[in-house]
Amino acid sequence: MLRNSNVFRRFLISYVVILIIPSIGGYMSYLTSISVTQSISIENSVTQLQKSQEILERRMAEVEGFTRQLAVNQELNVLMNERDDETNVYGIWRTMRNVLTFGQTNDFLQNYYIYLANYNLVLTPGSSYRPDHYYETFHYRDLSFAAWNKEILQKTHRSEIKPLSAFVNKGTDTSVITYMQSLPLDSFNGFSPAVAVVIIDEKIITSLLSGLTGRYGGWAHISDAEGNTIALQGSGEPAMSKLAADPDFDSMKVSQFYQDGLVITTRSGKNGWVYRAGIPRHALLENANRIKYVSWLITGGTLCIGLIVGLVLAYRNSAPINRMIGVMKEQFGKEATGEHNEFDFLSGNIANMITKNKLLETELHRQLPLVRDAFLKRLIAGEFESKDEIVSAALQADISLNKGAGYAGIIQINGYSGMDSVEILNELNASRLLLKQALAELGGNIPMTDMGSDKIVVLFFMESGAHSEHEQESITQIIGKLGQYVLSEYRITIQAGCGNFFAAVTEVSRSFEQAKQALEYAVHLNKKGVMWNHEVQNENTSYYYPLDTEQRLISTIRAGELEEARRMVGSIMMQNMDLRELSIEMKHQLVGELKGTFLKLLDQKAFMESPVFECVKKKVMDIGSAEPLETIQAEFNSIMEELCGFITHKKKDTHIRLVQQIKQYTSEMYMDPELTLYRVAEQVERPEKYISQLFKEVTGVNFSDYLVKVRMDQAVLLLQKSGYTVDEIAGRVGYNSSHSFRRAFKRLTGISPSTYRQSHGD
Template sequence: MMKLKFKLKLEHSPIFRSFLISYVLVLFIPMLTGFISYYVSSDIIKSSSLEASAMMLNQSRDILDRRMEEVENITRQLSLDQELNYVLNEQVDAEHYDVYAIWKSWRNTTAYSLTNTFLEDFYIYLNNYHAIFTPSGVFVRPDDYFDLYHYQNVDPVQWKQEILGKIHRRETLPSQPFINNGKKTNVITYLQSIPFDSFQHSLGTAVILIDENEIAKMLERIPKQYGGWAYISDKDGHPIARIGIEDAQIKDLNIQELINSKPGNTFVKDKTLLISSKSAYNGWVYVVGLPKSVVMEKSVFIAKVTWTITVSTLLLGIVAALLFAYRNSAPINRIVTVFREQTGQVGYKGKNAFDFLQGNISHLLASQRTLEEELRRQLPLLEDAFVKRLLKGEFDSLQEMRTLMHSLPNLNLKRETGYVAMIRINGYSGLVSKEIIHELNAARLLIKKCLNDLSGVFQLNVTDIDSDKIAILMTLTETANYSEADEMTAGLTELFEQLREYVKEEYRIQMTVAIGGSFQALSDSSRSFEEARGALDYSVLREEAETIWYRDVIKESTTYYYPIDMELRMMNAVKIGELQEVHRIFEQLLEHNFSERQLSAEMVQQLFGELKGTFFKLLQHSPFTDQAVSEGLKPRVEQLQLSTSLDRFRNEVLVLLEAFCSRVLKKKEDSTGEMINKIVSFLDSRYADADLNLYKISTAVELPEKYISQLFKDHTGENLSDYLEKIRIKKATDLLFNSDHTIDEISQYVGYNSAHAFRRAFKRVSGVSPSIYRKTVN
């Protein structure tokens, strides 16, 4: 439910909207390009279709012009035929015909019918004989010919007057119904008087009857291709031939407009594309009508495909834009939310979220630089505070001390063995004034500078203890070659003697130096510091300024040595299970009391009682407070007895200390095991989350991210990310073996953002790709 609310909130966020609008705008750019391409291709298809139809129309026009020109040439040849001219010019006696001349002339004219399909039906009228030649025979009486071949709407008288009686020069009559030996058809009539150049009087007339279907055949390619019609008219608009169109439709056409238009013009009338062409030979107008829907069929198909792809692409693009906008805006929203929660800002400081982030990040970087500068400025103070805590034994554990020491790189602590010395500036005891304080400050600074100049093979860390006292933590440099303690003692004595003499001569400063015993670990430097303090206090009894060693002034003591800081250090080491440190402190305690001192029996008993009290104090602290542990350790503490032998006493105490440390380590290991189990359980339940990261794991188990990563690595021997990858790949192998899901689906099921990342991880862990693994197991 929370996730759903977050998504709804995200979808209404300005960042989400900005990403979504950007992606949608980018999506519309190729779509706009697609629309332009569609309209351009549609125009190309339309123009190419019209150009192809116009080209075929022009081809048909040119062919028909050539055929008509052939007809004209044939009529010209007829007028030049000698036999025919002889008959035409012969003086005819009404009672005596030259039958042989007529037959011979007819035989010559019939051969012309084979040269052109248009001449299949033609006749020649001879004025002098009143006879008609046809390819099939000779009609001596014209009325006999008219009975078989005549125009449906023309009577014999009109036929003789208009066709046979007039002079014709390359005259073409429009299409009209014709009875051809009882069969009805439509013909176009071509008329030419003979001789060819007759103007006042003709000897005969050549009449060529052209079947309209013969002309229509030349145009049928265009209507057949697109399902339209074709039409030819003469220059006056009278029909010559038609195909696929009726007379009523022709009347609706504005033929005169087409006749007067430029060749190749295209008109649209009643969803029909009209293409016209005009013959330069005889002025005929050729008109083709094409259904616009058929011509644009390919364009319509492209439109359907384009719109289908466009709508699908738009829907998929919007879905992708939503996903990308969510994926890219979610991290920015989370960052903005974190900034708002941390800074307490409600709105944006700036125009948008990016300005808001830029401002806050710039502020963070500036703050970081300021902090770094402040840290560099405070670094000497931190180093001084570290040295003070180290000398006073205020660290609870070695881990704390070493962690803090590594964060201070300028500390001169390359080795862990050395001495602690204290310097007192003499002559100022009991004097307190502003001038004295300034004078002591200057003296301390001069002494520190001289120490740095004379340090040589020693690494010195100097800190102020009082206005007239300085403590120096001294260790050897990495290149120092002192192999014996006596050599190091002599070197330190020489160093401080030079220092005392120098400040005395140059600055008239009198000082006393006290040096404690050597330490073998930095955690033991507090003991050397206390020894140096004690030696410095002892030097008050001496009048002269000198260098005093703790071992020279503390010869014997009637009291035992068990300071409170040593007890605290040992208790802290036990509580964190540092057995080696516990051994070292205890051995140091024995050395101080039984090697450097001669204790009486009563003092030994008191020391033993103090140690036993330390154990009882430990029982009051975790992890020794639970009943089961108390019942096991408390009786052992109560039964601890002072042995007569020092070795036996040492062994009994060490065994008990080991028992305490073992309990700490066991509880720490149990706690670690529980934490590891908790982490593993969380990974097993959330491995499918593609956004699973160290932050979510740390939130679930309530531990810091860095600690979780190191803890898991120390306990299991492998990185947390590698373990999560193995879980995912194991789940993936189960799905590959036991399901039919695709590899892309499986990659999402097991928590990968992409199939490519899943394939790489699978091959890295299993040694083969997912597809090969599936084929192998199947």
């Protein structure tokens, strides 16, 4: 299994390591952010408590300032100094009106009164009372009238604050602290003419701390220097007493975690009050917990996605390597030993292949001249059966044919005719080599090969691909310069003969035969330079139809190459109609030879079993020798068209059967994730590139697209008629990854598999 291979594990481990490294960095960053967030939350809470302390001290300072203003109030001083037998009603009214406005700017001064000892009267912003009457409406739960009268009204106070006490305000229970100041301010003899009392509701004080208790849901506690409670919210007195008595709690620390929350403590430098607030840990660290949750969520999701991507990439990257290792083990018959892993095995075999390839390349370069020479000898001898065979062989020999048209020529070294001693042969070898080097320098990369000991065959391929006198003049100049050069440099004299123009590489042998005739005629006349075939006076004693031309014509028709066959028949007719004047007997013999060629072709198995056999045979037999050659050529062209059409149709049927075989194999193996064009090529025993082009040509689509469609058609059936999940269906139609299956399904149908199943059900 691929997942159990070492290559897959190595890729997966490397991807996991890549994931772990940034995860560690992210974790460190996460811890830092949590710590910073926690510190900021604590610092903000401390700051908020300190601001509440500042506001409360400022309000208490305003209360103290209020009592000082009373001490200097003229109307109040007059009342304090009057005797009790003098009732100054107007003065009392004026005093009440003057002090009424103090409670309008400070909510701590909403409930206060002034006790006048000489009148035994309690003055409030709204009315005046006798002490017993006032006590009926406003009184402390823990003080009787006598105690209240003794401790509050009859006692001297100097900025004194009564701790938090239960209080009844017009029948409503509440808790208050009481600020008391005797008037005048220097009353120290145990008696004061007046007492200013400010009653501050606990709710007003705790509202200053609502930013902490309301936001975080904790508690707040304010106590005086002796530990008496001034204000308490969100908790009870027992809990505060327990906290103060706990040895694990350090009352001097500004902030500390105690049990399940944070306790913040500040102290007033003015009156010694202690401000303390408790904030639950989960509320304080709400932002930190949110960061923690989001960080873990993102990190976990990223790791999961990263692991999935790592699995996919490890599979994708290791699959070709494992296939390559499998192919190498199968081809070379070697197994990786325990001492070497797959990469060592693969690198070793690849290095061995590269070494062998270089040796083979070196050997091919060494053999290339021999391959070229053999190709040229087969080409001029007419041994190739088709144009495609010639082109393929030329590519192997690294010879450029240009457009496949040109001239064939033969160059002969003079002065060695009839001499065959060892010394002469060695000298001729050296002369041929010098002649080839000189020709390569003058004419460029011209294909040439030896012919006997004193001749060189040269093929001049033209880039234009058309016959022209300018090309003949260029060849004549090249050979002329060659003759002058070798004569002046090496004292070698040459003669040359060139054949007529060949329009296709299949006619090179004909041009070569013409060059032989031209050279023979040049030697006969002892003509220097170049003798062209058209300059030779041909003796028309026979027709032109060499055996090799007949064999190539048969091979061309069997291959179904109609245009090449027409051109070859046209060339034969041109040779006999334009370049020769055939007698009646020679014409009849030529037609008979051509008819015999076609009858030979029909006697082959490929045509004997065909439905066109009898019809074509009758057409061949009905061709008359007395008809003009143009008419005979047209009849042969018609016969070739019918035969090549049959071959083409037969090829098409073969192609269709091969494509059907590919489709059948695909329908049987589409569930295999390893099904590829390479596997199909192995099954039908054809080259991979060949069946790829053939399948596209016959069906109009690529094999890969066809395979996807087959798999999607099966997936549609399973979605409609089965209870399999989408992931199971992906595996059943040949996909290792359900994500790849979903993407392919949506690309082909436009909707996801789940949506398709739902819409089909609806």
